[in-house]
Amino acid sequence: MLRLVKLELQKLWLNKVSRILIFISFLLPFTVLILSSIKINFFGFFTLELGELGIFNFPIIWHITTFFASYFKFFFAIVVVSMIGNEYSNKTLKQNLIDGLSKKEFILSKFYTIVFFSLCATLLIGVASFLIGLYYSSYTEASIIFREVEFLLAYFVKLVGFFSLCLFFGMLLKRSAFALGFLFITWILELIIYGLMEWKIDGDLPEKIFNFFPVQSMYKLIDQPIQRIVMTKFPEKTDIIYDYAVHWYEIAIVLGWSALFIFLSYRLLKKRDL
């Protein structure tokens, strides 16, 4: 397993473009987080300190950081898609197999790398949120600090799921640009189907089905936290209360999709004549 990860990391690390993209996907959310947590003085007119809004308090900070950090996954998505596209366009996939890598090992080396990267991203966000939280939060009891730490797990699963989808599209279409385009089309398509269902079917059935769709199920893992912030400011408004928690079945759906995408990628490669 270590051999396969090392193999893939060498391929990525020596490529200038993917190295830059990896840097961005790691550093950008981190920088944004740090910048937003410091007090910014706008030339003496007013000071902006997001921390005073209470968004960096435990436990809500886990929710907020993971939600916003997950937008930066698109940078690494480009890396995932191109790490398949390049293998096809350089014909190195064929050469790897001839050199003695099995098709299974090839897919696994990509998948392990995805998991490895998601793990790193999760750890980084986890540590950063923890430190910023400690600085701003007035509660420092362990029970409160680690209360919604499951958002980190959701973040990890969300990344693995999304990158598995990218991997599958990369394998399916062999070209990075097409795969990214297809990713966008899938997202639009899900929205259109949801819209049609809303139009034709009454009740909450359409939304329930919608939450099973691949892209939506990943998005649904971490619900938007804006409403929650508003909720804490106006506790008397009961009509805006919503369910923002991470549920086990949401994680199960995304894990199911991830397993399916990895399996399909393998099947695709196995059936294909190179």
Next chain:
Amino acid sequence: MEPILTINNLTKKFGHLTAVKDLSFTINKGNVYGILGPNGSGKSTTLGIVLNVVNKTSGGFHWFDGNTTTHDALKQVGAIIERPNFYPYMSAEQNLKLVCRIKGVDHSKIEEKLDIVGLLDRKDHKFRTYSLGMKQRLAIASALLNDPEILILDEPTNGLDPQGIHQIRQIIKEIAANGTTILLASHLLDEVEKVCSHVVVLRKGEKLYSGRVDEMINSHGFFELKTEKNDELLKLLKADSNFGKLKVEGDLITAFLNQPMSAPDFNQLMFDKGIVLSHLVKRKESLEEQFLQLTDNLN
């Protein structure tokens, strides 16, 4: 003899097209094999199947004694097919390190193998800056990294300039001299003739011949003859059961032998019959002539 690769009734279909049809042959240790055939005769497909990149339709193959999986066997095989494929953004050395990781061999061989193909001084240059000849040589170095039992080369001199072709052939000969089994696919007949001891001839996915190069067709050779008494000579040759087909081109007569006969014996015979030859050459068919004869016979 120790078998390295055994192919049994292998068939590959691409839709309606049958690229390889019921192919069987065995590669034994220590010989240099050529797979010969025109473009599109199924050479690359056959190699692709045994190298695990093309799926077979039916039939089978096994490496070595049949107890190793293809995946493990490929780690003892060195192969280059069609074009050299490497990561353009990595240097030669980095590319070879990656191959070492895949094959599970130590990095220490890299310098040695780069030296064999004469690329040691360019090892830190990126692959994309290499000329085609250098790329092909790097591919050979990469295939040699694990000191393979067998080296498979698919059209290794395709697209190279004469100097590059010469370099590659020289390297192949040196490797063969060290006792490595080589399987060389080519449509260039003189290439196979120069390097190989055994040959498998394919046409439209079917095997026409497999065996030693010099035994490819039952031929005892032929005489090229010139004399002033052409008609008498022809009459004599026609009457003689030692000779089969006769060919007349201008004043040159070509007589194909049915049985072995040496040039001095023939000369003596003609002299006894009162015919003085002004030109006498005994030759065997070149591989090209043999190949054309073999493929013609089936048309």
